Amino acid sequence: xxxxxxxxxxxxxxxxxxxxxxxxxxxxxxxxxxxxxxxxxxxxxxxxxxxxxxxxxxxxxxxxxxxxxxxxxxxxxxxxxxxxxxxxxxxxxxxxxxxxxxxxxxxxxxxxxxxxxxxxxxx
Amino acid sequence: xxxxxxxxxxxxxxxxxxxxxxxxxxxxxxxxxxxxxxxxxxxxxxxxxxxxxxxxxxxxxxxxxxxxxxxxxxxxxxxxxxxxxxxxxxxxxxxxxxxxxxxxxxxxxxxxxxxxxxxxxxxxxxxxxxxxxxxxxxxxxxxxxxxxxxxxxxxxxxxxxxxxxxxxxxxxxxxxxxxxxxxxxxxxxxxxxxxxxxxxxxxxxxxxxxxxxxxxxxxxxxxxxxxxxxxxxxxxxxxxxxxxxxxxxxxx
Numbered sequence: 001x002x003x004x005x006x007x008x009x010x011x012x013x014x015x016x017x018x019x020x021x022x023x024x025x026x027x028x029x030x031x032x033x034x035x036x037x038x039x040x041x042x043x044x045x046x047x048x049x050x051x052x053x054x055x056x057x058x059x060x061x062x063x064x065x066x067x068x069x070x071x072x073x074x075x076x077x078x079x080x081x082x083x084x085x086x087x088x089x090x091x092x093x094x095x096x097x098x099x100x101x102x103x104x105x106x107x108x109x110x111x112x113x114x115x116x117x118x119x120x121x122x123x
Numbered sequence: 124x125x126x127x128x129x130x131x132x133x134x135x136x137x138x139x140x141x142x143x144x145x146x147x148x149x150x151x152x153x154x155x156x157x158x159x160x161x162x163x164x165x166x167x168x169x170x171x172x173x174x175x176x177x178x179x180x181x182x183x184x185x186x187x188x189x190x191x192x193x194x195x196x197x198x199x200x201x202x203x204x205x206x207x208x209x210x211x212x213x214x215x216x217x218x219x220x221x222x223x224x225x226x227x228x229x230x231x232x233x234x235x236x237x238x239x240x241x242x243x244x245x246x247x248x249x250x251x252x253x254x255x256x257x258x259x260x261x262x263x264x265x266x267x268x269x270x271x272x273x274x275x276x277x278x279x280x281x282x283x284x285x286x287x288x289x290x291x292x293x294x295x296x297x298x299x300x301x302x303x304x305x306x307x308x309x310x311x312x313x314x315x316x317x318x319x320x321x322x323x324x325x326x327x328x329x330x331x332x333x334x335x336x337x338x339x340x341x342x343x344x345x346x347x348x349x350x351x352x353x354x355x356x357x358x359x360x361x362x363x364x365x366x367x368x369x370x371x372x373x374x375x
Contacts, residue, residue, distance in 0.1 A: 001288050004220035012220075020224075029224050036226045043285040044222030072226065 004045055012047050016055040024064055024075055026121065035065060035073045129182040130174065133191035137166050140196060143354045144204040150358035151365075153211045159203035166195045212361060216368050218287035223297055227282045229275075229308055239271050239316045243323050250325045267323030274315055278308055290367045299366060303359045310352050318345055 002019045004012050023029050035041070035056065042052045056073050059065045067073045100110050141156075141163040148156050170191055174182050181187055229235075247264050255261065286300045321341060 001293055002222050002224055006220060023224055034226050036222075036224060037283075039283050040227065041222060041224075043283050044287055045220045046218065046285065046287065047220070 002041075002045070004047070012045075013051045013054050016045070016047070016051065017058050020055060020059055021062075021064065024059075024077065029075050031075050031077065033075055034071075035075065037072060126179050126183070129179065129188055133170060133182075133188055133195075134167065136192040137170060137195045137199070138163060139350070140199040140204045143350055144207060146351075147208065147354050147358050147361075150355070151211070151361045153207070153361070155207055155210070159199065159207065162199055162203055166199065170195075208357065208361075212364065215364050215370075218285075218364065218367055219289040221288045221293070222286065223288055227304065229278055229282070230305055231308065231312060235312065236275050239274070239320065242320055243267055243271055246320065246323045246325065253325050255325075264323040267319040267321075270315060270319035270322075274312070274319070277315070278311060281308060281311065287367065290369045296363070296366055299363060303363065307352075307356055307359075314345070314348060314352060321345070 002016070002023060004015045004019070008015060010018075020029075020035070029035060036044075038049055038052045038056060042049045045052070056065065056067065060067055060073075064075065064077045065073050066076045097110065100113075101107075105113075141159050144159055145156055148154065173191075182191075243264070246267075250260065250264065282304070284304075286297075286304075288296055290296050
Protein backbone atom coordinates (compact mmCIF):
# COMPACT_ATOMS: atom_id res chain seq x y z
CA UNK A 1 0.00 0.00 0.00
CA UNK A 2 1.28 3.45 -0.92
CA UNK A 3 0.55 6.25 1.51
CA UNK A 4 1.07 10.03 1.20
CA UNK A 5 1.20 12.32 4.23
CA UNK A 6 -0.52 15.70 3.66
CA UNK A 7 1.29 17.11 6.73
CA UNK A 8 4.80 16.12 5.61
CA UNK A 9 7.10 18.95 4.43
CA UNK A 10 7.89 17.03 1.21
CA UNK A 11 5.58 17.66 -1.76
CA UNK A 12 3.29 14.83 -2.87
CA UNK A 13 5.36 14.18 -6.01
CA UNK A 14 8.50 13.51 -3.99
CA UNK A 15 6.62 11.34 -1.47
CA UNK A 16 5.14 9.40 -4.35
CA UNK A 17 8.51 8.86 -6.04
CA UNK A 18 10.06 7.64 -2.78
CA UNK A 19 7.07 5.43 -2.01
CA UNK A 20 7.20 3.80 -5.43
CA UNK A 21 10.97 3.26 -5.17
CA UNK A 22 10.45 1.65 -1.79
CA UNK A 23 7.68 -0.59 -3.15
CA UNK A 24 9.95 -1.76 -5.97
CA UNK A 25 12.95 -2.23 -3.64
CA UNK A 26 10.89 -4.25 -1.14
CA UNK A 27 9.39 -6.42 -3.88
CA UNK A 28 5.79 -5.20 -3.46
CA UNK A 29 5.80 -4.71 -7.24
CA UNK A 30 8.06 -7.31 -8.82
CA UNK A 31 10.12 -7.05 -11.99
CA UNK A 32 7.83 -7.30 -15.04
CA UNK A 33 4.71 -6.32 -13.13
CA UNK A 34 2.73 -3.23 -14.11
CA UNK A 35 2.24 -0.17 -11.97
CA UNK A 36 -1.34 1.15 -11.86
CA UNK A 37 -2.29 3.53 -14.70
CA UNK A 38 -1.53 7.18 -13.94
CA UNK A 39 -5.25 8.07 -13.85
CA UNK A 40 -6.08 5.25 -11.44
CA UNK A 41 -3.33 6.11 -8.96
CA UNK A 42 -4.09 9.85 -9.17
CA UNK A 43 -7.80 9.17 -8.49
CA UNK A 44 -7.07 6.82 -5.57
CA UNK A 45 -4.60 9.20 -3.94
CA UNK A 46 -6.59 12.35 -4.72
CA UNK A 47 -3.62 14.07 -6.40
CA UNK A 48 -3.13 15.71 -9.78
CA UNK A 49 -2.51 13.50 -12.82
CA UNK A 50 0.71 15.41 -13.55
CA UNK A 51 2.08 14.62 -10.08
CA UNK A 52 1.81 10.88 -10.75
CA UNK A 53 2.99 11.20 -14.36
CA UNK A 54 6.08 13.13 -13.20
CA UNK A 55 6.87 10.52 -10.53
CA UNK A 56 6.63 7.76 -13.19
CA UNK A 57 8.91 9.77 -15.51
CA UNK A 58 11.48 10.22 -12.71
CA UNK A 59 11.44 6.46 -12.06
CA UNK A 60 11.86 5.83 -15.77
CA UNK A 61 14.89 8.17 -15.84
CA UNK A 62 16.35 6.19 -12.94
CA UNK A 63 15.88 3.00 -14.98
CA UNK A 64 13.42 1.43 -12.51
CA UNK A 65 10.38 1.33 -14.81
CA UNK A 66 9.67 1.48 -18.53
CA UNK A 67 6.55 2.90 -20.15
CA UNK A 68 5.41 1.42 -23.47
CA UNK A 69 2.41 2.66 -25.44
CA UNK A 70 -0.54 0.37 -24.84
CA UNK A 71 1.30 -1.75 -22.24
CA UNK A 72 1.43 0.72 -19.37
CA UNK A 73 4.34 1.24 -17.00
CA UNK A 74 6.22 -1.87 -15.94
CA UNK A 75 8.97 -2.45 -13.42
CA UNK A 76 12.23 -3.29 -15.18
CA UNK A 77 14.63 -3.21 -12.24
CA UNK A 78 14.46 -5.03 -8.92
CA UNK A 79 16.41 -5.10 -5.72
CA UNK A 80 18.97 -7.55 -7.15
CA UNK A 81 19.66 -5.59 -10.30
CA UNK A 82 22.55 -3.18 -10.87
CA UNK A 83 23.70 -2.60 -7.27
CA UNK A 84 24.95 0.87 -6.43
CA UNK A 85 28.71 1.25 -5.85
CA UNK A 86 29.50 0.85 -2.14
CA UNK A 87 30.90 4.39 -1.99
CA UNK A 88 27.53 5.78 -3.18
CA UNK A 89 25.68 3.86 -0.49
CA UNK A 90 28.10 5.07 2.19
CA UNK A 91 27.71 8.68 1.05
CA UNK A 92 23.91 8.35 1.15
CA UNK A 93 24.00 6.83 4.65
CA UNK A 94 26.24 9.67 5.82
CA UNK A 95 23.79 12.21 4.39
CA UNK A 96 20.91 10.45 6.10
CA UNK A 97 22.80 10.39 9.42
CA UNK A 98 23.51 14.08 9.08
CA UNK A 99 19.84 14.82 8.39
CA UNK A 100 18.69 12.73 11.38
CA UNK A 101 21.27 14.32 13.71
CA UNK A 102 20.25 17.81 12.63
CA UNK A 103 16.62 16.82 13.21
CA UNK A 104 17.54 16.09 16.86
CA UNK A 105 17.86 12.29 16.87
CA UNK A 106 20.58 10.75 19.08
CA UNK A 107 22.95 8.07 17.73
CA UNK A 108 21.17 5.48 19.89
CA UNK A 109 17.76 6.42 18.44
CA UNK A 110 19.10 6.32 14.87
CA UNK A 111 20.60 2.88 15.46
CA UNK A 112 17.26 1.64 16.85
CA UNK A 113 15.40 2.95 13.76
CA UNK A 114 17.97 1.34 11.43
CA UNK A 115 17.72 -1.99 13.21
CA UNK A 116 13.91 -1.93 13.19
CA UNK A 117 13.82 -1.16 9.45
CA UNK A 118 16.39 -3.87 8.64
CA UNK A 119 14.47 -6.40 10.72
CA UNK A 120 11.25 -5.46 8.89
CA UNK A 121 12.98 -5.80 5.50
CA UNK A 122 14.43 -9.21 6.33
CA UNK A 123 11.24 -10.59 7.87
CA UNK B 124 -52.23 7.32 -24.76
CA UNK B 125 -54.88 6.13 -22.29
CA UNK B 126 -56.20 8.23 -19.36
CA UNK B 127 -54.64 5.71 -16.96
CA UNK B 128 -51.23 6.35 -18.55
CA UNK B 129 -51.80 10.13 -18.41
CA UNK B 130 -52.24 9.90 -14.61
CA UNK B 131 -49.93 7.03 -13.78
CA UNK B 132 -46.84 8.15 -15.70
CA UNK B 133 -46.48 11.63 -14.09
CA UNK B 134 -47.43 10.22 -10.66
CA UNK B 135 -44.73 7.54 -10.87
CA UNK B 136 -42.17 10.11 -11.98
CA UNK B 137 -43.11 12.32 -8.98
CA UNK B 138 -42.68 9.37 -6.62
CA UNK B 139 -39.41 8.16 -8.23
CA UNK B 140 -36.95 10.48 -6.34
CA UNK B 141 -38.47 9.52 -2.97
CA UNK B 142 -38.48 5.83 -3.93
CA UNK B 143 -34.83 5.74 -5.02
CA UNK B 144 -33.58 8.01 -2.22
CA UNK B 145 -35.57 5.84 0.20
CA UNK B 146 -33.82 2.75 -1.15
CA UNK B 147 -30.45 4.47 -0.66
CA UNK B 148 -31.39 5.32 2.93
CA UNK B 149 -32.54 1.74 3.50
CA UNK B 150 -29.25 0.30 2.21
CA UNK B 151 -27.01 2.77 4.05
CA UNK B 152 -28.94 3.27 7.28
CA UNK B 153 -28.89 7.07 6.83
CA UNK B 154 -32.01 8.95 8.00
CA UNK B 155 -33.47 12.35 7.11
CA UNK B 156 -35.97 11.29 4.46
CA UNK B 157 -38.93 13.14 6.00
CA UNK B 158 -38.56 16.49 4.09
CA UNK B 159 -38.42 14.61 0.76
CA UNK B 160 -41.47 12.51 1.67
CA UNK B 161 -43.45 15.61 2.67
CA UNK B 162 -42.46 17.44 -0.54
CA UNK B 163 -43.44 14.38 -2.60
CA UNK B 164 -46.81 14.17 -0.86
CA UNK B 165 -47.39 17.90 -1.46
CA UNK B 166 -46.51 17.51 -5.16
CA UNK B 167 -48.85 14.52 -5.54
CA UNK B 168 -51.67 16.53 -3.91
CA UNK B 169 -50.96 19.44 -6.26
CA UNK B 170 -51.05 17.05 -9.24
CA UNK B 171 -54.35 15.59 -8.03
CA UNK B 172 -55.85 19.06 -7.58
CA UNK B 173 -54.64 20.05 -11.06
CA UNK B 174 -56.30 16.96 -12.58
CA UNK B 175 -59.57 17.50 -10.71
CA UNK B 176 -59.80 21.22 -11.48
CA UNK B 177 -58.86 21.13 -15.18
CA UNK B 178 -60.06 17.66 -16.13
CA UNK B 179 -58.57 14.68 -17.99
CA UNK B 180 -58.37 16.58 -21.30
CA UNK B 181 -55.62 18.75 -19.89
CA UNK B 182 -53.69 15.77 -18.54
CA UNK B 183 -53.85 14.17 -22.00
CA UNK B 184 -51.93 17.06 -23.56
CA UNK B 185 -48.37 15.82 -24.14
CA UNK B 186 -46.64 18.98 -22.92
CA UNK B 187 -48.71 19.01 -19.70
CA UNK B 188 -47.95 15.34 -19.09
CA UNK B 189 -44.23 15.83 -19.78
CA UNK B 190 -44.08 18.94 -17.58
CA UNK B 191 -45.68 17.07 -14.65
CA UNK B 192 -43.34 14.13 -15.24
CA UNK B 193 -40.09 16.08 -15.46
CA UNK B 194 -40.28 19.33 -13.45
CA UNK B 195 -41.23 17.79 -10.07
CA UNK B 196 -38.78 14.93 -10.67
CA UNK B 197 -35.84 17.30 -11.15
CA UNK B 198 -36.98 19.66 -8.37
CA UNK B 199 -37.43 16.85 -5.82
CA UNK B 200 -34.23 15.09 -6.85
CA UNK B 201 -31.96 18.16 -6.79
CA UNK B 202 -33.83 19.97 -4.04
CA UNK B 203 -34.04 17.11 -1.53
CA UNK B 204 -32.57 13.78 -2.71
CA UNK B 205 -29.09 14.81 -3.87
CA UNK B 206 -28.52 17.25 -0.93
CA UNK B 207 -29.37 14.41 1.49
CA UNK B 208 -26.73 12.17 -0.12
CA UNK B 209 -24.18 15.00 -0.19
CA UNK B 210 -24.76 15.89 3.48
CA UNK B 211 -24.30 12.25 4.51
CA UNK B 212 -21.11 11.86 2.47
CA UNK B 213 -19.66 15.18 3.66
CA UNK B 214 -20.18 14.16 7.28
CA UNK B 215 -17.62 11.36 6.79
CA UNK B 216 -13.93 12.17 7.38
CA UNK B 217 -11.82 12.93 4.29
CA UNK B 218 -10.27 9.75 2.87
CA UNK B 219 -6.55 9.21 3.52
CA UNK B 220 -4.12 9.53 0.61
CA UNK B 221 -3.33 5.85 0.38
CA UNK B 222 -3.77 3.39 -2.46
CA UNK B 223 -3.03 -0.11 -3.64
CA UNK B 224 -0.34 -0.56 -6.33
CA UNK B 225 -2.26 -3.32 -8.11
CA UNK B 226 -3.65 -2.41 -11.56
CA UNK B 227 -7.36 -3.18 -11.94
CA UNK B 228 -8.91 -5.19 -14.78
CA UNK B 229 -12.46 -5.66 -16.09
CA UNK B 230 -12.44 -9.38 -15.18
CA UNK B 231 -15.28 -10.44 -17.51
CA UNK B 232 -15.55 -13.85 -19.20
CA UNK B 233 -13.58 -14.57 -22.42
CA UNK B 234 -15.33 -13.23 -25.53
CA UNK B 235 -17.44 -10.85 -23.46
CA UNK B 236 -16.82 -8.07 -25.99
CA UNK B 237 -17.11 -10.27 -29.08
CA UNK B 238 -20.41 -12.17 -28.84
CA UNK B 239 -22.56 -9.00 -28.63
CA UNK B 240 -21.19 -7.95 -32.04
CA UNK B 241 -22.09 -11.38 -33.48
CA UNK B 242 -25.60 -11.08 -32.01
CA UNK B 243 -25.90 -7.55 -33.39
CA UNK B 244 -24.90 -8.78 -36.88
CA UNK B 245 -27.56 -11.52 -36.66
CA UNK B 246 -30.20 -8.93 -35.71
CA UNK B 247 -29.12 -6.73 -38.62
CA UNK B 248 -29.41 -9.71 -40.99
CA UNK B 249 -32.91 -10.41 -39.66
CA UNK B 250 -33.84 -6.77 -40.27
CA UNK B 251 -32.63 -6.96 -43.88
CA UNK B 252 -34.49 -10.25 -44.40
CA UNK B 253 -37.71 -8.59 -43.25
CA UNK B 254 -37.24 -6.10 -46.07
CA UNK B 255 -36.09 -2.93 -44.36
CA UNK B 256 -35.24 -0.28 -46.96
CA UNK B 257 -35.78 3.11 -45.30
CA UNK B 258 -32.67 4.64 -43.69
CA UNK B 259 -34.79 5.22 -40.54
CA UNK B 260 -35.09 1.44 -40.15
CA UNK B 261 -31.37 1.35 -39.40
CA UNK B 262 -31.41 4.05 -36.72
CA UNK B 263 -31.90 1.49 -33.91
CA UNK B 264 -29.11 -0.82 -35.10
CA UNK B 265 -26.82 2.20 -35.57
CA UNK B 266 -27.46 3.30 -31.98
CA UNK B 267 -26.98 -0.28 -30.80
CA UNK B 268 -23.66 -0.55 -32.62
CA UNK B 269 -22.50 2.75 -31.12
CA UNK B 270 -23.40 1.36 -27.67
CA UNK B 271 -21.42 -1.84 -28.29
CA UNK B 272 -18.39 0.11 -29.55
CA UNK B 273 -18.50 2.34 -26.45
CA UNK B 274 -19.02 -0.64 -24.10
CA UNK B 275 -15.40 -1.41 -23.24
CA UNK B 276 -14.21 2.24 -22.88
CA UNK B 277 -17.21 3.03 -20.67
CA UNK B 278 -16.64 0.01 -18.45
CA UNK B 279 -12.93 0.86 -18.23
CA UNK B 280 -13.88 4.34 -17.02
CA UNK B 281 -15.43 2.64 -14.00
CA UNK B 282 -12.01 1.20 -13.09
CA UNK B 283 -10.77 4.74 -12.49
CA UNK B 284 -13.22 5.31 -9.68
CA UNK B 285 -11.18 6.29 -6.56
CA UNK B 286 -10.46 3.45 -4.14
CA UNK B 287 -8.52 5.06 -1.29
CA UNK B 288 -7.29 2.55 1.28
CA UNK B 289 -7.05 2.88 5.04
CA UNK B 290 -9.25 2.33 8.07
CA UNK B 291 -8.80 -0.37 10.68
CA UNK B 292 -8.35 -3.17 8.09
CA UNK B 293 -7.05 -1.96 4.69
CA UNK B 294 -6.87 -5.56 3.39
CA UNK B 295 -10.57 -6.19 4.05
CA UNK B 296 -11.39 -2.81 2.51
CA UNK B 297 -9.41 -3.66 -0.65
CA UNK B 298 -11.37 -6.92 -0.93
CA UNK B 299 -14.66 -5.04 -0.46
CA UNK B 300 -13.65 -2.60 -3.25
CA UNK B 301 -12.81 -5.53 -5.53
CA UNK B 302 -16.17 -7.24 -4.86
CA UNK B 303 -18.08 -4.02 -5.51
CA UNK B 304 -16.08 -3.30 -8.69
CA UNK B 305 -16.75 -6.78 -10.06
CA UNK B 306 -20.51 -6.67 -9.37
CA UNK B 307 -20.85 -3.14 -10.76
CA UNK B 308 -18.93 -4.07 -13.92
CA UNK B 309 -21.05 -7.20 -14.51
CA UNK B 310 -24.35 -5.40 -13.91
CA UNK B 311 -23.40 -2.47 -16.15
CA UNK B 312 -22.21 -4.91 -18.81
CA UNK B 313 -25.52 -6.82 -18.73
CA UNK B 314 -27.57 -3.62 -18.84
CA UNK B 315 -25.60 -2.02 -21.67
CA UNK B 316 -25.51 -5.16 -23.85
CA UNK B 317 -29.25 -5.77 -23.33
CA UNK B 318 -30.00 -2.15 -24.23
CA UNK B 319 -27.77 -2.17 -27.34
CA UNK B 320 -29.24 -5.44 -28.64
CA UNK B 321 -32.77 -4.40 -27.63
CA UNK B 322 -32.74 -1.22 -29.73
CA UNK B 323 -31.16 -3.17 -32.63
CA UNK B 324 -33.90 -5.83 -32.77
CA UNK B 325 -36.23 -5.86 -35.80
CA UNK B 326 -39.22 -5.90 -33.43
CA UNK B 327 -38.43 -2.28 -32.47
CA UNK B 328 -38.10 -1.15 -36.09
CA UNK B 329 -41.24 -2.94 -37.32
CA UNK B 330 -43.30 -2.40 -34.19
CA UNK B 331 -46.99 -1.57 -34.67
CA UNK B 332 -49.08 0.24 -32.04
CA UNK B 333 -48.85 -2.66 -29.58
CA UNK B 334 -45.15 -2.95 -30.33
CA UNK B 335 -44.77 0.77 -29.63
CA UNK B 336 -46.40 0.39 -26.20
CA UNK B 337 -44.18 -2.60 -25.47
CA UNK B 338 -41.17 -0.54 -26.56
CA UNK B 339 -42.19 2.31 -24.25
CA UNK B 340 -42.61 -0.15 -21.38
CA UNK B 341 -39.21 -1.72 -22.14
CA UNK B 342 -37.63 1.77 -22.27
CA UNK B 343 -39.18 2.64 -18.91
CA UNK B 344 -37.96 -0.67 -17.47
CA UNK B 345 -34.40 0.01 -18.70
CA UNK B 346 -34.55 3.51 -17.21
CA UNK B 347 -35.75 2.14 -13.88
CA UNK B 348 -33.06 -0.58 -13.89
CA UNK B 349 -30.40 2.03 -14.68
CA UNK B 350 -31.61 4.23 -11.81
CA UNK B 351 -31.70 1.20 -9.52
CA UNK B 352 -28.12 0.30 -10.45
CA UNK B 353 -26.99 3.91 -9.92
CA UNK B 354 -28.68 4.04 -6.51
CA UNK B 355 -27.14 0.72 -5.47
CA UNK B 356 -23.68 1.91 -6.59
CA UNK B 357 -24.08 5.16 -4.63
CA UNK B 358 -25.12 3.21 -1.53
CA UNK B 359 -22.11 0.87 -1.87
CA UNK B 360 -19.75 3.85 -2.29
CA UNK B 361 -21.13 5.37 0.90
CA UNK B 362 -20.77 2.08 2.81
CA UNK B 363 -17.17 1.71 1.58
CA UNK B 364 -16.37 5.25 2.72
CA UNK B 365 -17.96 4.36 6.07
CA UNK B 366 -15.71 1.28 6.31
CA UNK B 367 -12.71 3.47 5.38
CA UNK B 368 -13.51 5.91 8.18
CA UNK B 369 -13.59 3.05 10.69
CA UNK B 370 -17.18 3.82 11.71
CA UNK B 371 -19.39 0.82 12.48
CA UNK B 372 -21.65 -0.35 9.63
CA UNK B 373 -25.39 0.52 9.90
CA UNK B 374 -27.28 -1.72 12.27
CA UNK B 375 -24.11 -2.79 14.11
